[in-house]
Amino acid sequence: MTRRLLAALYLLPLAFAPPVRGGGLPAGLRMTAMDGSPFSLESLKGSVVVLDFWAPWCVPCRTSFPYLDSLQERYGEKGLKVVGLTLEDDPEAVFAFLDDVPVRFPVVRDPSGRAGDAFGVVAMPTTFLLDRQGRVVARFEGGGKEVHARIEAAAAKLLAGEPVPAGTDVRVAPGLQARGAVKAWQRGYLADPIMDLDGDPLTRILREHVHASKEAAAGDGGAAGGGCGCN
Amino acid sequence: MTRRAVGTDSPFNPPARPRAGAAGLLLACAALVAAPLRAEGPDVRARLLLPSAVAPGASAAVAVELTLGPGWHVNSHSPSESYLVPTSATLSAPTGSFSPVRYPKGVARRFSFSDKPLDVYEGTVRFEAELSVPAGATGAIAVRGVVSYQACNDQQCYPPARITLDGDVKVSAPTSR
Numbered sequence: 006m007t008r009r010l011l012a013a014l015y016l017l018p019l020a021f022a023p024p025v026r027g028g029g030l031p032a033g034l035r036m037t038a039m040d041g042s043p044f045s046l047e048s049l050k051g052s053v054v055v056l057d058f059w060a061p062w063c064v065p066c067r068t069s070f071p072y073l074d075s076l077q078e079r080y081g082e083k084g085l086k087v088v089g090l091t092l093e094d095d096p097e098a099v100f101a102f103l104d105d106v107p108v109r110f111p112v113v114r115d116p117s118g119r120a121g122d123a124f125g126v127v128a129m130p131t132t133f134l135l136d137r138q139g140r141v142v143a144r145f146e147g148g149g150k151e152v153h154a155r156i157e158a159a160a161a162k163l164l165a166g167e168p169v170p171a172g173t174d175v176r177v178a179p180g181l182q183a184r185g186a187v188k189a190w191q192r193g194y195l196a197d198p199i200m201d202l203d204g205d206p207l208t209r210i211l212r213e214h215v216h217a218s219k220e221a222a223a224g225d226g227g228a229a230g231g232g233c234g235c236n
Numbered sequence: 237m238t239r240r241a242v243g244t245d246s247p248f249n250p251p252a253r254p255r256a257g258a259a260g261l262l263l264a265c266a267a268l269v270a271a272p273l274r275a276e277g278p279d280v281r282a283r284l285l286l287p288s289a290v291a292p293g294a295s296a297a298v299a300v301e302l303t304l305g306p307g308w309h310v311n312s313h314s315p316s317e318s319y320l321v322p323t324s325a326t327l328s329a330p331t332g333s334f335s336p337v338r339y340p341k342g343v344a345r346r347f348s349f350s351d352k353p354l355d356v357y358e359g360t361v362r363f364e365a366e367l368s369v370p371a372g373a374t375g376a377i378a379v380r381g382v383v384s385y386q387a388c389n390d391q392q393c394y395p396p397a398r399i400t401l402d403g404d405v406k407v408s409a410p411t412s413r
């Protein structure tokens with residue numbers, strides 16, 4: 006009994022972790038292709054998907070994109086689909102990035118940031134590998150040759166109908182969880198430190214209200230104060 | 237003596253490590269339930285450096301100090317590429333005025349993910365300005381500093397963020413004639 010209780014307690018933190026392995030696609034995500042048409046990850050079921058979260062201000066992403074483009078080129082006929090997903094709310098910044106780093110795989114946007122929250126993304130690049138059933142089977146944080154090699158090895162396994170081995174994930178920050186306001190991704194909207202990743206939900210909501218109230222009153226990022234006075 | 241107002245540290249803190257053993261495990265899990273899991277992230281800290289007092293009609297130096305932990309960097313105020321988010325500081329106060337903020341030069345660093353060196357801040361840097369106090373000022377002046385940045389390590393980049401810092405500068409009593 007004691008051993009079972011201890012085992013359950015050891016596993017308790019996993020209940021708070023976003024789905025990394027075996028989890029299905031988060032429901033209700035609305036993404037838009039760069040031409041404005043709606044895009045759905047569900048539509049890619051049947052393919053092995055490399056879903057790459059990126060941002061225009063992310064320098065490592067500029068190295069990853071050409072690699073991912075070559076991955077799509079080399080494995081596309083075997084059923085691989087690469088998708089670049091940005092939470093950037095400024096389409097001009099996205100287009101400028103793509104002008105510098107053109108790719109042939111689809112690039113989609115979720116300015117609402119819900120996808121970032123749903124997948125637990127807090128830094129860029131973060132790449133997910135989805136199997137043909139749309140399940141997230143691996144998470145890769147960061148760019149670089151080692152990460153790219155692991156993405157490719159895992160994708161090749163899935164394309165061959167083999168399971169992705171345990172330990173495939175690349176976690177730069179293993180304890181990382183995203184529970185703050187994803188609107189922080191918006192270029193020009195700088196995240197206030199109230200985007201507390203370690204705050205309790207009620208405190209975070211209160212701080213967000215105070216911050217939003219100050220910003221609405223001051224109009225300059227809140228530096229001049231003002232707002233509801235409830236801080 | 238320089239008065240310092242400590243602002244908000246990085247919202248990211250390293251996760252607590254669980255202890256071995258049943259009692260320690262129960263304590264650790266109780267802590268997890270009481271306080272949500274902490275997350276790792278950019279080691280970026282800031283503080284506001286203020287004089288303890290300024291005479292009416294005088295000026296004094298103030299600064300926002302930014303400290304990056306080992307392995308972390310932010311873009312300089314004049315980054316090497318237009319798409320990079322610059323580091324900026326603003327100072328404001330309801331009384332008095334600030335000179336334009338002066339920024340240090342960045343250092344050119346080459347990272348594994350970039351072909352070109354980037355102009356960045358590392359370690360500790362200060363953004364300085366002068367606060368001019370009106371001749372008729374009395375009491376204390378509330379100073380707010382806001383530093384905006386976007387931090388990366390050698391693998392990932394974190395979203396743009398800012399730290400707001402508050403402090404007070406006492407207005408010293410005018411000299412009687």
